Amino acid sequence: MKQPSSLDEETVRHQFDRKCKLALKGELVDYTRHIDYLSKHEVILSELSERELESLSVIDEYDSEYFDFQALGYDIRLKDMLLAEALNALTERKRDVIMLSYFQGLSDADIARKLNLDRSTVNEHRKRSLELLKQMMEERSNDNENKKKK
Template identity: 60%
Template sequence: MGQSSSYDEQTIRHQFDRKCKLALKGEKIDYDRHLSYRREHEVLFCELPEADFGKISMTDEYDVENYSLIDIQFDVKIKDELLAKAIETLTDRKKEVIFLAYFQGMSDAAIARKLNLVRSTVCEHRIRSLELLKNTMEEYRYGNNR
């Protein structure tokens, strides 16, 4: 009888070993499939061409770097401090024309309709505003460098 007991233990040990080996073999197959899937569907950064980096890259922008110009109708963030200061010096009407023309992309005719003005008046406001912005920015730039 002692022999059958050791035979049963040995049989159980062999069965256990076989089940462990099958489980490990199944895990290896799953892992190989996973690696194969990743090779087919993922690309390493070092293998990407230079042109594709622009598509996947992103630059963080923080409010500390931007200057906000908040008006009744507009909330515009400007990165250039000099330009933000210069726009602040404009009258409300000229500021509105500049915002509509350059930040909203509207034409002089569309701005004229929106503000109930003549198109030539809008054009004149825009041109004078640009001249004022240029002069103000030059004053700030050369005034601060002395």
Template identity: 60%
Template sequence: MEQSSFQDEQTVRHQFDSLCKLALKSEVINYEKHMAYRQKYEVMLSELSEKELSRLFIMEEHEMETHRFQVLGYDIEVKDALIAEALQTLTEKKRNVVLLSYFMDMSDADIAREMNLVRSTINEHRRRSLELMRKNMEESANEKK
């Protein structure tokens, strides 16, 4: 009787192993189908071109009060009213140095070349301009309080 019970137990184990293998094979097939579907219909964002990326969203810009400054043929737009107000208090040379430096990302040497000045003069104009702007912006902020 022990032999029969051992054989029944072996049969049940083989049946269970067979069922597990069948389930795993089925899962592999489902996974491979899913991955094939994803590969066919999905693309990583990093693989999209600029044109394709731009179609995925809309950037809505509201009409904001902007201030425009003309500097050496460049049209520079300043969106922050407080900064624009502080820039308007500067002399034209100092304003031009700040705008070219911070809004056009030009180096001191490039600005000096464009304005026919010495590089150290540009550095000094920028330093003094920032001090004046800071002072004007602080005064403006204190007045609003």
């Protein structure tokens, strides 16, 4: 038979073990609740769509990155240097026709009225301008590629 003092120590030890187990179960419940909360309210960045990621970022833009043009009172800004250089190489009338047509969305008839030209003349200017732009941009991009290779 055990002595009364050792019986009390064993009882105390069992009570302590029980309290520790209850505390650990409580911590597990708290941790599980916390993880559930995080899964409902937080998203891993790698799981976001490209569109959602773009909405979270900001890209600084500076005036020096743009090329400003005017066509019959319309202010037009371009960011593409290659296109801006090609447009600068066109005559003013051809540049105006391209700008008004593609950047302001005006019809050939509207452009013709604003420039005091025939509609067919505007159409011809636009076609020729596009051919020139294509040719100039291809040449410049080929030149840039050749420079990079060297």
